[in-house]
Amino acid sequence: MRIQTEENSVAEVTQARIWNVPVRLFHWMLVSCFITAWLTRDDRYLDIHLFAGYLMGGLILFRLLWGIIGGPYARFGDFAFGWREAWSYIKMALKGCLPRFIGHNPAGSWGIYTLLGLGSLIAITGLLALGGEEGHGPLAGLLSRSQGAITHDLHELLAWVMLGAVVIHLLGVVVESVLHRENLVGSMITGYKSVPPGTLSAAASRSVGALMLAAAIAAGFSWFYGYLVETPEQPYIPFVGQQLPDNALWREECGACHLAFHPSLLPARSWRLMMQEQASHFGEDLFLEQDAIDEITTFMAGNAAEQELTEAAWKINQSIPKTEAPLRITETLYWVEKHSEIPMQIWGNQKVNGKVNCAACHLDADAGTFEDAAMRIPVEKEQSSTVLFNEIFQKAVRYFSFNSAPPNRLDDKG
Ligand code: HEC
Numbered sequence: 001m002r003i004q005t006e007e008n009s010v011a012e013v014t015q016a017r018i019w020n021v022p023v024r025l026f027h028w029m030l031v032s033c034f035i036t037a038w039l040t041r042d043d044r045y046l047d048i049h050l051f052a053g054y055l056m057g058g059l060i061l062f063r064l065l066w067g068i069i070g071g072p073y074a075r076f077g078d079f080a081f082g083w084r085e086a087w088s089y090i091k092m093a094l095k096g097c098l099p100r101f102i103g104h105n106p107a108g109s110w111g112i113y114t115l116l117g118l119g120s121l122i123a124i125t126g127l128l129a130l131g132g133e134e135g136h137g138p139l140a141g142l143l144s145r146s147q148g149a150i151t152h153d154l155h156e157l158l159a160w161v162m163l164g165a166v167v168i169h170l171l172g173v174v175v176e177s178v179l180h181r182e183n184l185v186g187s188m189i190t191g192y193k194s195v196p197p198g199t200l201s202a203a204a205s206r207s208v209g210a211l212m213l214a215a216a217i218a219a220g221f222s223w224f225y226g227y228l229v230e231t232p233e234q235p236y237i238p239f240v241g242q243q244l245p246d247n248a249l250w251r252e253e254c255g256a257c258h259l260a261f262h263p264s265l266l267p268a269r270s271w272r273l274m275m276q277e278q279a280s281h282f283g284e285d286l287f288l289e290q291d292a293i294d295e296i297t298t299f300m301a302g303n304a305a306e307q308e309l310t311e312a313a314w315k316i317n318q319s320i321p322k323t324e325a326p327l328r329i330t331e332t333l334y335w336v337e338k339h340s341e342i343p344m345q346i347w348g349n350q351k352v353n354g355k356v357n358c359a360a361c362h363l364d365a366d367a368g369t370f371e372d373a374a375m376r377i378p379v380e381k382e383q384s385s386t387v388l389f390n391e392i393f394q395k396a397v398r399y400f401s402f403n404s405a406p407p408n409r410l411d412d413k414g
């Protein structure tokens with residue numbers, strides 16, 4: 001449906017429904033998903049990020065279908081403009097005289113195709129990264145961790161490109177709204193536009209809209225159900241990693257004074273060195289017999305970071321120069337970077353009490369998996385507001401500073 005009117009010949013106008021309920025819901029839900037996914041791009045909100053991503057993918061699939069059966073103005077056939085038409089429309093817009101289209105205009109149509117295409121690519125690269133890097137999702141194990149990391153970079157790049165496309169889309173909306181003195185945002189909310197008499201009005205399709213909403217709410221409910229039923233004793237962990245190799249003697253001897261740090265957290269050369277020096281272990285003598293030393297060393301070296309049993313293992317191993325054998329996980333570059341944003345007073349708070357107490361924040365520290373979104377920073381009551389403020393403040397500083405060098409926080413051990 002391509003209705004074109006001359007700018008100055010609008011004698012009589014009436015109201016017609018142009019955007020039906022599913023189109024409007026699609027639009028605003030997609031906006032919400034994009035914003036949510038953007039705000040939750042940090043690992044620790046991965047489960048929320050994934051929900052926004054899956055919903056976005058589902059919405060795009062729905063829109064592809066609705067583009068075929070969705071009625072006038074919503075069908076792709078209604079705004080199947082060629083590139084030349086879009087370009088000449090943009091040139092007219094630059095001159096300030098713009099023919100009016102009731103449905104999508106030629107430039108806007110290209111914007112929509114671009115956004116749908118980018119959204120699809122982002123969903124696909126997201127799934128590939130999730131499957132490769134994290135070993136989760138429907139494509140788990142399809143790619144190696146390093147291939148997963150590459151698709152992760154691509155995923156981020158595409159998200160930036162999409163942000164750019166969104167900005168251009170918004171500029172287009174502003175320009176068209178001004179030139180036609182028309183509230184385009186309002187019409188995407190109410191569905192109505194001022195049109196010449198006789199213009200076709202679209203059916204509302206409320207039942208399809210209700211189904212969309214019901215499906216999204218049901219999906220959200222089942223996705224986040226774990227948080228509703230968790231108890232302090234049994235906190236909910238969104239991602240349960242694979243069961244890692246275990247050894248009773250190792251757990252007993254190495255879990256006596258602190259968490260039994262899983263072998264996957266340091267390379268084999270570090271563990272060998274640590275076991276050789278077990279009589280002077282951070283100022284303690286472990287008094288281990290040679291048999292025990294051998295068994296524990298074999299277990300640790302066999303499941304060390306090089307085996308890439310987890311994402312953390314892979315990343316820790318990559319961040320250690322091959323010539324070094326660090327004895328502290330907390331001094332590896334990866335660990336330092338991952339924890340650099342945590343405010344200082346957190347490390348000293350009673351519930352955390354030092355960097356070595358991984359289990360204070362990582363719900364799966366004992367299992368050794370260190371999954372994304374399995375961490376909760378315990379906050380003492382009187383700290384909560386200052387900590388929150390600090391975190392937001394530090395984020396803002398990092399965001400607006402052009403200094404790309406990672407801060408070195410090794411010295412502020414608390
Ligand atoms: C007698 C108590 C004791 C036992 C048993 C013990 N450790 Fe430790 N370990 C310590 C102390 C103390 C530290 C230093 C903690 C600190 O800096 O807060 C430490 C630190 C560590 C660290 C460094 C943590 C970091 O990243 O900063 C690792 C790794 C470690 N131990 C591994 C082991 C292994 C493997 C075993 C078993 C062979 C073991 N420990 C058994 C007392 C112990």
Ligand code: HEC
Pocket residue numbers: 042043044045265311312329330338339342346347352354355356357358359360361362370371372375376377378
């Ligand atoms: C004060 C709380 C706290 C303590 C204690 C802590 N961590 Fe973390 N850790 C975090 C937070 C928060 C993040 C997430 C940072 C982010 O969002 O990128 C994180 C991230 C990580 C990651 C990366 C997870 C991933 O898949 O990206 C690993 C691995 C990790 N921590 C290991 C450890 C180990 C090992 C210890 C103990 C030696 C430890 N952490 C102690 C809070 C903590």
